[in-house]
Amino acid sequence: QSVLTQPPSASGTPGQRVTISCSGSSSNIGSNTVNWYQQLPGTAPKLLIYSNNQRPSGVPDRFSGSKSGTSASLAISGLQSEDEADYYCAAWDDSLNGLYVFGTGTKVTVL
Amino acid sequence: QVQLVQSGAEVKKPGASVKVSCKASGYTFTSYGISWVRQAPGQGLEWMGWISAYNGNTNYAQKLQGRVTMTTDTSTSTAYMELRSLRSDDTAVYYCAREWYSSSGWWFDPWGQGTLVTVSS
Numbered sequence A: 001q002s003v004l005t006q007p008p009s010a011s012g013t014p015g016q017r018v019t020i021s022c023s024g025s026s027s028n029i030g031s032n033t034v035n036w037y038q039q040l041p042g043t044a045p046k047l048l049i050y051s052n053n054q055r056p057s058g059v060p061d062r063f064s065g066s067k068s069g070t071s072a073s074l075a076i077s078g079l080q081s082e083d084e085a086d087y088y089c090a091a092w093d094d095s096l097n098g099l100y101v102f103g104t105g106t107k108v109t110v111l
Numbered sequence B: 001q002v003q004l005v006q007s008g009a010e011v012k013k014p015g016a017s018v019k020v021s022c023k024a025s026g027y028t029f030t031s032y033g034i035s036w037v038r039q040a041p042g043q044g045l046e047w048m049g050w051i052s053a054y055n056g057n058t059n060y061a062q063k064l065q066g067r068v069t070m071t072t073d074t075s076t077s078t079a080y081m082e083l084r085s086l087r088s089d090d091t092a093v094y095y096c097a098r099e100w101y102s103s104s105g106w107w108f109d110p111w112g113q114g115t116l117v118t119v120s121s
Helices: none
Strands: A009-012 A018-023 A034-039 A046-049 A063-068 A071-076 A085-093 A099-102 A106-110 B003-006 B010-012 B018-025 B033-039 B045-052 B058-060 B068-073 B078-083 B092-102 B105-111 B115-119
Touching: A009 A018, A018 A085, A018 A106, A034 A063, A034 B105, A046 A063, A046 B105, A071 A085, A085 B105, A099 B045, B003 B092, B003 B105, B010 B018, B018 B033, B018 B092, B018 B115, B033 B068, B033 B105, B045 B068, B045 B092, B058 B068, B078 B092
Parallel strands: A009 A106, B010 B115
Antiparallel strands: A018 A071, A034 A046, A034 A085, A063 A071, A085 A099, A085 A106, B003 B018, B018 B078, B033 B045, B033 B092, B045 B058, B068 B078, B092 B105, B092 B115
């Protein structure tokens, strides 16, 4: 089961700013960087943010990430209809033999 | 362009095994690792494990230890994930993803298109 906790849903109207939180612990977010993945309906996940706040080439600057302590957040500014998707945070976890953990996922709806 | 193409959907009976392939193109296969992630219907993402395409080293999620084996064939730039003793709760879409690792972290990009494995009697 997921060890990173996200709100199950978030929504906004076009143009609004939406923020998604991701809560972890000292063994994962507290000691490692956070990544965010976007999963459009019926497709494979896509890397959105890596190393807390870095955007891969091609990702619009409307998407931004931040991290503080054992929590992280993803912000989508200027929300667009094509942003309607599931969003997952993720990080390496140093517990046991080490494993990569994902958040519970947040469904973003554009109203 | 960098691409990971996975094998097609599978239907298996409980207790059987499944082997999913992931063929890489557009980059030097042995310079990156491959992770496998699965997603049960309507559920979130679960990391299954990782294999180095350079030397074959692996790191499996503890809950799958003993049932999963990840391998690579560098001659064809293909990674494989075999899961044995299948149960109904192994029904999921299985993804491969190229691993990026640096001093600033560990992430996956790109991902394969996914392979649906259905376990049903």
